[in-house]
Amino acid sequence: MLLRLENRGEISRAMVYASPFIAVVLTLIAGVFLFAILGVNPVDAILSFFVTPISTLDGFAELFVKGTPLVLIGVGLSFGFQANVWNIGAEGQLTVGALAGGGLALLFFESESLFLLPAMVIAGTLGGMAWAAIPAFLKTRYNTNEILTSLMLVYVALLLLSYLIHGPWKDPEGQNFPESRLFPDAGILPVMIETTRMHAGWLFALAAVATGWILIARHIIGFQIRVTGMAPMAASFAGFKEKKIIWITLLMSGGAAGLAGMIEVSGPIQQIVPNISPGYGFTAIIVAFLGRLHPVGVLFAGLLMALTYLGGENAQIEMNLPNAVTGVFQGMLLFFLLAADVLIKYRVKFGGAKTSSTAAAGEAG
Amino acid sequence: MTAPRLELKGVTKRYPGVVANNNVDLTVMPGEIHALLGENGAGKSTLVKFIYGVQRADAGWMKWEGREVEIPNPKAARDLGIGMVFQHFSLFDAMTVEENIALGISAELAKGDLNSRIKEISASYGLLLDPDRYVHTLSVGERQRIEVVRCLLQSPKLLIMDEPTSVLTPQEVEELFKTLRRLSGEGVSILYISHKLQEIKELCHTATIMRMGEVVDDCDPAEETARSMAEMMMGKNLVSPERPEGIETGAPQLVVRNLDMESSDHHGVDLHGISFEVRSGEILGIAGIAGNGQTELMDVLSGEVLVDDDDSIIIGDKTVGGAGPVERRAAGMSFVPEERLGHGAVAEMTLWENAFLSGATRKDLLKSGFIQINKSSKYASEIVEQFKVKTPGVLNAANSLSGGNLQKFIFGREILQDPSVIVVLQPTWGVDAGSAAAIRQSLLDLAADGAAVLVISQDLEELFEVADRIAVICEGRLSKSWPPDEITVDEIGLLMAGIEVDPAGAAHDSEAGGHAA
Numbered sequence: 001m002l003l004r005l006e007n008r009g010e011i012s013r014a015m016v017y018a019s020p021f022i023a024v025v026l027t028l029i030a031g032v033f034l035f036a037i038l039g040v041n042p043v044d045a046i047l048s049f050f051v052t053p054i055s056t057l058d059g060f061a062e063l064f065v066k067g068t069p070l071v072l073i074g075v076g077l078s079f080g081f082q083a084n085v086w087n088i089g090a091e092g093q094l095t096v097g098a099l100a101g102g103g104l105a106l107l108f109f110e111s112e113s114l115f116l117l118p119a120m121v122i123a124g125t126l127g128g129m130a131w132a133a134i135p136a137f138l139k140t141r142y143n144t145n146e147i148l149t150s151l152m153l154v155y156v157a158l159l160l161l162s163y164l165i166h167g168p169w170k171d172p173e174g175q176n177f178p179e180s181r182l183f184p185d186a187g188i189l190p191v192m193i194e195t196t197r198m199h200a201g202w203l204f205a206l207a208a209v210a211t212g213w214i215l216i217a218r219h220i221i222g223f224q225i226r227v228t229g230m231a232p233m234a235a236s237f238a239g240f241k242e243k244k245i246i247w248i249t250l251l252m253s254g255g256a257a258g259l260a261g262m263i264e265v266s267g268p269i270q271q272i273v274p275n276i277s278p279g280y281g282f283t284a285i286i287v288a289f290l291g292r293l294h295p296v297g298v299l300f301a302g303l304l305m306a307l308t309y310l311g312g313e314n315a316q317i318e319m320n321l322p323n324a325v326t327g328v329f330q331g332m333l334l335f336f337l338l339a340a341d342v343l344i345k346y347r348v349k350f351g352g353a354k355t356s357s358t359a360a361a362g363e364a365g
Numbered sequence: 366m367t368a369p370r371l372e373l374k375g376v377t378k379r380y381p382g383v384v385a386n387n388n389v390d391l392t393v394m395p396g397e398i399h400a401l402l403g404e405n406g407a408g409k410s411t412l413v414k415f416i417y418g419v420q421r422a423d424a425g426w427m428k429w430e431g432r433e434v435e436i437p438n439p440k441a442a443r444d445l446g447i448g449m450v451f452q453h454f455s456l457f458d459a460m461t462v463e464e465n466i467a468l469g470i471s472a473e474l475a476k477g478d479l480n481s482r483i484k485e486i487s488a489s490y491g492l493l494l495d496p497d498r499y500v501h502t503l504s505v506g507e508r509q510r511i512e513v514v515r516c517l518l519q520s521p522k523l524l525i526m527d528e529p530t531s532v533l534t535p536q537e538v539e540e541l542f543k544t545l546r547r548l549s550g551e552g553v554s555i556l557y558i559s560h561k562l563q564e565i566k567e568l569c570h571t572a573t574i575m576r577m578g579e580v581v582d583d584c585d586p587a588e589e590t591a592r593s594m595a596e597m598m599m600g601k602n603l604v605s606p607e608r609p610e611g612i613e614t615g616a617p618q619l620v621v622r623n624l625d626m627e628s629s630d631h632h633g634v635d636l637h638g639i640s641f642e643v644r645s646g647e648i649l650g651i652a653g654i655a656g657n658g659q660t661e662l663m664d665v666l667s668g669e670v671l672v673d674d675d676d677s678i679i680i681g682d683k684t685v686g687g688a689g690p691v692e693r694r695a696a697g698m699s700f701v702p703e704e705r706l707g708h709g710a711v712a713e714m715t716l717w718e719n720a721f722l723s724g725a726t727r728k729d730l731l732k733s734g735f736i737q738i739n740k741s742s743k744y745a746s747e748i749v750e751q752f753k754v755k756t757p758g759v760l761n762a763a764n765s766l767s768g769g770n771l772q773k774f775i776f777g778r779e780i781l782q783d784p785s786v787i788v789v790l791q792p793t794w795g796v797d798a799g800s801a802a803a804i805r806q807s808l809l810d811l812a813a814d815g816a817a818v819l820v821i822s823q824d825l826e827e828l829f830e831v832a833d834r835i836a837v838i839c840e841g842r843l844s845k846s847w848p849p850d851e852i853t854v855d856e857i858g859l860l861m862a863g864i865e866v867d868p869a870g871a872a873h874d875s876e877a878g879g880h881a882a
Contacts, residue, residue: 218735220725226714227722233708236669237700238722239690 005346015344020290020301023336030332040319048318049311049325059310061196065268066309069094069260069277071205071302073284075212076256078293080249082216083225084232087250089135089150090257091281092157093128097258099161100127102265102272105187106169106180116186120262121204128258129251131157136250140243146250154281165272180272189267201263205302208256212295225249257281278309286334305330368431370395370554371416371523376425378411385411386422387578393523398545398555400565400586402598403575404769404797409558412575413525416556417449418442430522443471448516449525454508456500463496466515474518486517490544501632505655506537513544524548525556530564532655535825535858542568560598560798562591563826574598599799607806609813614833615645618817619666619698619786620679624686626665626672634658634841636665641836641843643786643817648808649846650832651821654861658841659821660703663790666819667700668693680786694726699784701775703791705768709775712764716756719763720745720778727782744781752777753803769800776804780811787811788819793827805831825854839863 028046035045053059073090080087087093101124108116135149162178171181189199216222228235228245235242264276287305291297312326373391377384386408393399401409414420416427418436426433429445436442439449456465463483467475480496487494492510500508509529516524526545530538545555545568557569565572566586574582574597582597589597624639636658643649653659664670666678668690675686680696688696706712710719721741725731730741745759752773756766763771772792779787792808793801808831812818821838822828828835829849836846837860844860859866 218738220731220734220736223718223721223736227711230713231707231711233702233704234711234722237667237690237702237708238725239668239692239694241689 004349005342006349008345008347011344016292016341019340019344020292020297020337022340023290023333024304026336026340027329027332030336031329034328038321040321045315045319045321049315049329050307052318053307053310053314057193058196061193061198062310063303063306064198064202066306067303068199068201068205068267069264069280070284070287070305071299072208072260072263073253073257073281074287074291074298074302075205075208075295076253077284078288078291078295078298079212079216079222079225080253081229081288082293083228083245083249085246085249086147087132087135087150087253088147088285089132089152089154089281090253090284091277091279092150092154093131093254093257094261094264094277094281095154095157095161096131096261097124097128098261098265098272098276099157099164100124100130100258101262102180102183103169105183105266106272108187109181109184111184112186114186116184117189117266120187120266121259124262124266125255125259128254128256128261130254131258132250132254133247136247139250140246146246150250161272161276162274165274169272171271178274182271183266187266188270189263197268199263199267201267204259204263205299209295209299212298216295221248257284283309283330286330286337290333290337305333308333367395369393369428370397370430371556372428372431373412373416374426374428376412376415376422376427378408378415378420378422384578386415389425389575389578389580391573391580393554393556395522395554396549396552397571398549398557398569400569400572401556401558401575402560402562402565402572402594404560404598404799407575407598408578409575410527411578413449413527413556413558416442417447417525440471443519443521446520446522447525448519448521448523450509450512450516450527450529452527452529452531454512456508456511458499458501460500461496462494462498462500462503462511465500465511466496466518469515470518482518483514486514490514490517490547491540492544505532506534509533509541513541517548521553523554523556525558527558528560529557530559530561531823534654534861535854536862538564561826562594565594566591595798599797608809608831614647615815617642617679618645618681619643619788619819621666622677622679623674624665624672624677625674626661626670628661629670634661636661636841639841639843641846643819645785645815645817646812647834648812648818648820648832650828650835651819651838651843652825652828652835652857652861653821653823653838655823657839657861659790659823659838661841662838663700663702663788663821666788667698667702691726694723694782697785699723699779699782699787701772701779701787701789701792703794705771705775706764710763710771713762715762716749716759716766716774717742717745719774720748720759722778724778724782748774748777748781751781752807767797768795769797772796773800773803776807780807784811784816786817786819788821790821791824792820792822793824801827825857829854837861 031046032042035042054063073094077087077090101120104120104123105116131153134153135146138144138149139146165178165180169180171179174181189201192198192200192202224235224240224245227238228240228242260280261276265272269276283305287298287301291301308326308329312323315321315325316323369392371393373389376386376389378386389412403409411420415422418438418441434445463480466483467479483494483496492514494507494510494514509532529541533541549555559565569586572584572586572594573580574584576598586594620642622640624636626636628635634657639662641649665672668688672686675684678686680693680698683696685693685696702708711722721730721736724744728744730737730744742759748754749756749759754774754777755770766774792804796804805827808818808820820828820831832849834846834848835852835857837844837857839861840863856866
């Protein structure tokens, strides 16, 4: 018996929105089995992974700390993904944004100016944009694949970070640790809830969601992005320029990632360190898809993924589980989501390959 | 009285929300050429898929030579002696004719000297075909012959042909008809699906007419007129397009001079020295077989592909060779591309969004970067109302409309922008007769209102119906143009096949027709 996929024809709208929830439930069920195999009490593990981390105010606030970069980058990426522009290098753009924004704080480390923070915001955004401009240029000029170029530039960015904190930007009073000096107060994002780490960066994430929503639903840019993604020929019929869309989407996602990087160093970290991000730039890809490439969906997906980071850390501390559990959960979530999406489009049929090919030929006629 | 070759009784097939076939009866006698006639969506394809074993029916039975049979898959159908030539060929370009045929038949049949059997069949039925040629070197007509020969190798008793002439020149159509008549004479039944009424009158012995999934009538095509059959097919009195009287042509609105274009696509056709002009109030028709540069010409005219020489295309008094679609629309041009879904409209988007797609500038639907949703919806409703588009509302997605309705919507969208020039490619391709008539009428009306209209079409009947002048495109070169009463279908056929003719002199030379064979 062979399995084959048969097109369902019409796609159920309800299922498109239900599939992220189905994926979450399946991930939890698979998680129960996974923990059982590891010899851990599954109920305890699930509680420690998904509930305990947000049972305190601190923990709850932490959800937004982790959610900020995920939502910000996820919204940015969702634009590109809708237009079939695949920026996989948000992690690199985040790093360069952190360096550009953070660099400014280090340059003016004695500043008390109110303008330092806004300047860092702009510098961070521009830094991410500049990094994303490289794949945009290469794609529009030489037709290179942006998946490869943006991904490879991640490693260049990480090496640049490593060079700077081991060399020119190393804290002169830091006992040779590969870290920059601490940012001045004027370069640190204000905390929103006293005693927690939740900082003003979350407002940027919310602003990105709101702007993104308006852009995609009402603005010509969003319209062009959607048409380009759904029907490239119709886009060219309408006179939308493909190269312009490539530039816009890469710059938007790069800018959002750069801003997220700057927020990370200016908010929770407050200096430049070797590991700025635990892979936010990559996780945001899952966030974008889990959120159905819609800004509001991305908001919720971003918070859910933030929870997997917190849960991973907590499970490591409480249950002595390896930190890789976070990655496993994120991977399972994406896997189940993609599987659910395939099943929305196709139904599985059992049957020999021989008849299926002739049947397919028949349907063409 | 002999038993029918094929008899269907009460065949019913339901899809979610639609009854594709409702209680359909059909009887095909041995040696009969039987037409299955109906608009798009009338249920012809569903019925044929049932006969060929591609699909199961929900109710009803089928008798084959007096014996009740069930056909679970196409192989079983072939084993019984049913062959089918699909509208879209499934051939591999990089393989030879023989290899392609071998792939499509059973292993036993493919054994032995297939090559000489192909030659034998192609010779005896006048289907010229060299088994060693590669498919990519063949014309569409020749490719169709591969499919026909493939069926004939299996000595079928019933041959199903789905819209076989849509890709052929008039001469090729004649050749195909000879073959089909010959097969019919040998006792092979032929089920012939078409919407070209003239052909059915010429070829078929009986016609079964379907409408909305049901058989509405059987008739003898020889005793009917094309008009009466069209009316049976549509269930109402057909209004054929009327050419408004006394139109004066004005100044040239679209001028193309020595247009050269190298196709960026490997399999594309380069355009060479194309020149023509269309005056206001005039309809120029461009005939040609598919794949002779029509798409490329369309792309160049719409500005989706730009040319270096800005002067080679002039709209009104603006040179636009290097200007994109937005500028050309601003200059007064509208276009209707061939593909409705994915080119002229975005399948998943709503009708109002699709109205916005090309109407944004000329209809002023954009305000400082923001889409005027209310205004766009109003515009879409206006299109739906004026062009009688059947849809529950403008919030429905484009792909929820039938082909004919979507085409009417797209035409309405372009026409309501008051273009001074409109260029349309295959305006009624795959569109039901009712919508096709409405679309042709709208082109005539538009010209009467002073627009310059360019119609690029493979449908000669259509061009003769609407065009004031007809030119032919072949291998990227455009012929001169002639008024329809100064050129015959045969001469156009020769031009389509790339044979030089001079209608002024050769119009009465009966030998000219013979060369195409």
